[in-house]
Amino acid sequence: MYDEPHLGHARTALVFDTLRRFLVWTGTDVTFVSNVTDVEDKIIQRAAETGATEPDLARRYEAIYWEQLGSLNVDRPDEVPHASAVVPEIVDFIEELVQAGAAYLIEGVGVYFAVEAYDDYGALSHRTTADLLEGAGARVDIDAQKRSPLDFALWKSAKPGEPAWPSPWGEGRPGWHIECSAMSLGLLSDGFDLHGGGDDLVFPHHENERAQAEAAGRRFARHWMHSGMVVVEGEKMSKSLGNFTTLGEVLDSYDPRTLRLLVLQTHYRKPMEMGRAEMDAAAAGLARLDALFRRARVAGIDQSEVEPDPEIVSSFRAAMDDDLNTPGAIGVVFDAVRRANQAIDAEDDDTARRALVTVTHLLDVLGLSAAGEAADGAESPGDERIAAMVAARDEARSAKDFAEADRIRDELTSLGVTLEDTAHGTVWHR
Ligand SMILES: [Zn+2]
Structure with missing residues (x-):
């Protein structure tokens, strides 16, 4: 090197x-x-x-x-x-x-x-x-x-x-x-x-x-x-295009999990684009994952004593066995994410728990984790501060101080944070 x-x-x-x-x-x-x-x-x-x-x-x-x-x-x-x-x-x-x-x-x-x-x-x-x-x-x-x-x-x-x-x-x-x-x-x-x-x-x-x-x-x-x-915009990487060339530049701007997710969303044999647009799209996918786990936490759904869903696991395995079809495998994971979200909506805790455990298990196989799930601290910087602001806004709302609640919401919006008020409390994502 x-x-x-x-x-x-x-x-x-x-x-x-x-x-x-x-x-x-x-x-x-x-x-x-x-x-x-x-x-x-x-x-x-x-x-x-x-x-x-x-x-x-x-x-x-x-x-x-x-x-x-x-x-x-x-x-x-x-x-x-x-x-x-x-x-x-x-x-x-x-x-x-x-x-x-x-x-x-x-x-x-x-x-x-x-x-x-x-x-x-x-x-x-x-x-x-x-x-x-x-x-x-x-x-x-x-x-x-x-x-x-x-x-x-x-x-x-x-x-x-x-x-x-x-x-x-x-x-x-x-x-x-x-x-x-x-x-x-x-x-x-x-x-x-x-x-x-x-x-x-x-x-x-x-x-x-x-x-x-x-x-x-x-x-x-x-x-x-x-x-x-x-490739970047169909061509070999070039700094003059204003895109990334070194890994260090990407790591300065994005959660490192973003790059892994982006790589896995493309079949390994194909050429792939790694520009800002692709990185941003992968970041949005990652935010969906993280939001699910925050939501589940708020809803009090823990992941103990449940085995991953064997049917979902075998679809995942079939995709990976097919010449390492990671885009297919990622698709299986996001189907399970959707299933977990729907179950939380329906207050079907058992289904939600099972889907959640399955997502965690499969992400781990891929070397990914949802923020807050990883023991090695995969939360992005600033998450703690945002969580504290969300909690302060919830408090203001329950005290019927709506002016303060709105002020905090505006501040969060300016930080690029989206709030979602659910039956179980407030969930946020970037
Ligand atoms: Zn060699």
Whole structure:
């Protein structure tokens, strides 16, 4: 990591955190590994630009990454391997490829993977080597010594001022792709179940990860899942459009749950918009959730000793089992929200309680919570003050001091708070 996390990183992390939570909920034993490729061109370049050392720069941005993901309620992976800590293992891996005839040394440049040595190259990204060669031909190939323009570096010979490690091919550093293959296979072993990532990584990164492993005779990931891009008004994110680019900007302006809800409302494979309009719409959805729980509290409906509704739970599960159809699953949750609201209207406490427990349970599977429900304090700032004002207005009303009650209502309105007077008292939402 060489910069602050942007919205694309946030989306990918949220998709796979949700998948992990769902799998755990279904009783699957999950080992979740997230590779940190802390030795790579962009880190070296950025460090040179800023005058920081590579490890300091990488560590600083990694800390920001985990902190911001934490506020999105993304759980830490079981393992977070760092490429810089496993260079000897990476060297062994490259050695294996050289032995297998799938890699070769260009003196003074580095060790290259020979794409020709792997028949299935291109299968992951649905490309043929002929297509790829045509595309590569258009570029100026700086390495005339490569056997094929598609061949890529496994080991880069040291340049002055760059971090370097010893190897049989002289001092140097690993290429980005081999770092990932070595870490994944090292921790998860051959033929691990699933590899995820953003779809901008399918080619060449994931294609190359797979090629390296399989050319060494090792089965790589048995399944792949790629999440779609984040776009703004149909285009790549751009600051000039006045929209968000970094996750930090979104976290400054919105309750972090808003971003998770927005991500879940889009199928993971589709490109998605994350502009202000979309964020505001998701915030309104979140307000509906929070309002239900406040309403239930006012109506005295607790959630003890009730099991979630099995029918709703199985609809939710069916949606999630269908290629992680989170928009469908969110739809099931909001149906249950509607059911709970109708039951509260009808003063049918048993139905309301059951629907409420179901909503809480399913939100938890998705890594979401209603404000006030979460033990980790998901209430947005200012909620306490608003609740106190609402209580003061209720008091004024029961004392028949309507002027004061109206004054407080106006003040709340100016704060963007909407009040709803119900049979059980006043409920508010933003
Ligand atoms: Zn990778």
